[in-house]
Amino acid sequence: MQDWRHKIPTIMTSQELLDKAYARASRVDVNGAAAFDHVKKTNIGKITAIGDMTTTTLLKYIRAFPRMEQEDEFYSQLIDVLIGHEKLKKALVNLSWCAEKCSELQRQYLFRVRKAPNIDEVAKITKAFYGRFSSVINRVEPDLLFCQKARDHLRQLPAVDTTVQTVVIAGYPNVGKSQLVERISTAKPTIAPYPFTTKGIIIGHVKSGWRTYQVIDTPGLLDRELEKRNAIELQAILALRYLADIIVFIIDPSETCGYTIDRQLALLDSVKQNFPDIPLLEVESKSDLEGRPTGRPRLSALTGEGVDELVKQVEGMLKAQRVNDLDKLPT
Ligand SMILES: Nc1nc2c(ncn2[C@@H]2O[C@H](COP(=O)(O)OP(=O)(O)OP(=O)(O)O)[C@@H](O)[C@H]2O)c(=O)[nH]1
Ligand SMILES: [Mg+2]
Incomplete structure (x- = not known):
């Protein structure tokens, strides 16, 4: 690779x-x-x-x-x-x-x-x-x-496996992205460099049956308004579309992340507009805390509540995509 x-x-x-x-x-x-x-x-x-x-x-x-x-x-x-x-x-x-x-x-x-x-x-x-x-x-x-x-x-490019299915996690800083990746990863997440971010992307590996897929946390990339990026930065971020099979967007309704729900929803819109072809799952994090629910599925990476449900849904979607891709193969 x-x-x-x-x-x-x-x-x-x-x-x-x-x-x-x-x-x-x-x-x-x-x-x-x-x-x-x-x-x-x-x-x-x-x-x-x-x-x-x-x-x-x-x-x-x-x-x-x-x-x-x-x-x-x-x-x-x-x-x-x-x-x-x-x-x-x-x-x-x-x-x-x-x-x-x-x-x-x-x-x-x-x-x-x-x-x-x-x-x-x-x-x-x-x-x-x-x-x-x-x-x-x-x-x-x-x-x-x-x-x-x-x-x-x-040498600054990330070493990601482009041959396995990939779930990309998006959402404002502190909404609980890393915590979730850690919770569902079967191996310790690895960090790979990525252009225009000093933090690097965090890659968790998940085993599902005999298959693995990867879950990627994107600090510094999909965690603020894409409209504020310069053209080159944006291009580098949009390269994620070739990697992502699913985007999971996390909203923190407790707002303990430091961003209002409205701002978080604005970022969600921006991600949707920039990645129109990637199926997107919206979830609420920190269900163990008080907050104004937005009606999306809730989970807590801390207590584990709702995490299995998300994983099940993600894996169901990945499986459907594989079947769909197989159907499209020339016969
Ligand atoms: N109560 C509670 N706290 C959580 C939960 N998930 C994450 N946190 C806390 O929220 C803070 C931010 O969590 P991270 O997982 O680091 O958030 P992040 O989105 O990766 O943040 P960046 O890496 O800065 O983008 C940490 O202090 C976590 O302990 C949760 O489900 N419940
Ligand atoms: Mg993080």
């Missing part, structure tokens, strides 16, 4: 690439029968080392990045928001141009060195190789820098 998240190596700058290749070349010393033979073989060794090392490094970079067409929509949207598909594609195309060019220069200059008639000519050709090689590597400096930045962004 998304092994590119941590697999992408540090991307060197042009200068670092050149320094590394030239340092390796400077250690090449090949024995030869006579002075001319020695110089020729050594320079052949240097050109080979420089070309090989750089080409291998660049190809390693290119392969390490995710292929957009292979990513599912959730990651695809997040990557587009954070990095930009087109920009990333262009940078990788340029690196691949550079790798090809390096290999071509290597071939050309090896051929010329082999044919060189004397030591002076070998030295001249090798020097010319270094010059042209440096200029090719320097041309992709912006692409290398871009890829390094992209790598940092990719």
Whole structure:
């Protein structure tokens, strides 16, 4: 699953690439029968080392990045928001141009060195190789820098399993989202980074028969008015639509969360509008406390009241979606 998240190596700058290749070349010393033979073989060794090392490094970079067409929509949207598909594609195309060019220069200059008639000519050709090689590597400096930045962004992406069904919990801070996730999770929830929130999303895993699904708490994402988000933030939040099979929206009628019921209902509206295609369950939390009921099913993550009913309803809906999805498969 998304092994590119941590697999992408540090991307060197042009200068670092050149320094590394030239340092390796400077250690090449090949024995030869006579002075001319020695110089020729050594320079052949240097050109080979420089070309090989750089080409291998660049190809390693290119392969390490995710292929957009292979990513599912959730990651695809997040990557587009954070990095930009087109920009990333262009940078990788340029690196691949550079790798090809390096290999071509290597071939050309090896051929010329082999044919060189004397030591002076070998030295001249090798020097010319270094010059042209440096200029090719320097041309992709912006692409290398871009890829390094992209790598940092990719590491910020959450490691979520996009192959299991997912319930996303929404509602204002302090309404009891985390408490509920903890209550229904069979394993200790894990925390994964998510763009534009420092808290990270909290992923609980639930076993239902021999199936598992995940319940995701979204602090900093679906816990305040979406209208107040800037466009990029909103895009990152809306990527959740590709993940969520159900949204459970929690309203705290006790208002001990610090938000009035009216404000909470306004957020509910905003979530509904922004996620029109995702089935949404509305529940009231903290049923053990006093409050003005809104007529929705009530539960208490503290006492456990109503939790089993919610879980049953959620699992029934997940099952219905699976059946429905199976029916849609081409026969
Ligand atoms: N009495 C009572 N308190 C609850 C219940 N559920 C949660 N709380 C309390 O409400 C507070 C907030 O609960 P959390 O689960 O952290 O709320 P949250 O929605 O995850 O909050 P953020 O992570 O800040 O978004 C905590 O002090 C909980 O102990 C409940 O069912 N009954
Ligand atoms: Mg929480």
